[in-house]
Amino acid sequence: MTQFNDGKDVGALRTIGEVGEALGIKAHVLRYWEQQFPMLKPLKRSGGRRYYRPEDVSLLETIDRLVNREGYTLKGAKAAIRAGKADAGAVPSPSAAPAAPSAAAQHDGPSVEDVVPQLKAIRARLEAILEA
Structure with a gap:
């Protein structure tokens, strides 16, 4: 869990700015994630000011880790969070064999192995343009 150095109690509510600074995530990304993850519901006070509870911060840390x-x-x-497969402490150890991703967690589109050669070719072309 993120350690806040703001002098507040561990269970205190945090503003979007405090959470964003502690996690290294910009406020607009946090607001976007609220739209994409219905289980993320910070308290909203008058004027729409957001206050994140410790469980909200923990969920944001999990989303950040996964994404x-x-x-x-x-x-x-x-899908991983809903299925309970994304526990905050569920970071796999480097020695563990990678598990096959569930159908819900698989990425759409080409695999990394397919894209890397294309990216290298693009980089080479851009470097050639810079040198010209």
């Missing part, structure tokens, strides 16, 4: 570190799509991350 930005484990490569899930938003749809796949949502």
Whole structure:
């Protein structure tokens, strides 16, 4: 769980700015994730000001891990969370054999192995343009 160094109690409500700074996620991304993940419901006060509970912050950390570190799509991350397969401590150990992803968590489109050669070719062309 994220450690906040703001002097507030561990169970205190946090603003979107405080959460965004602690997690390294911009506020507009947090607001977008609220739309995409119905289970993420921060308290909203007058004027629409958001206050995140500790369980909201934990869910945001899980979403961030799934999407930005484990490569899930938003749809796949949502399915993994709903299925209970995305526990906050469920980061696989490096020595563990990777499990086959569920159908809901699979990515749409080409695999990484298919895209890497194309990206390398694009990079080479861009470098050639820069050198010209």
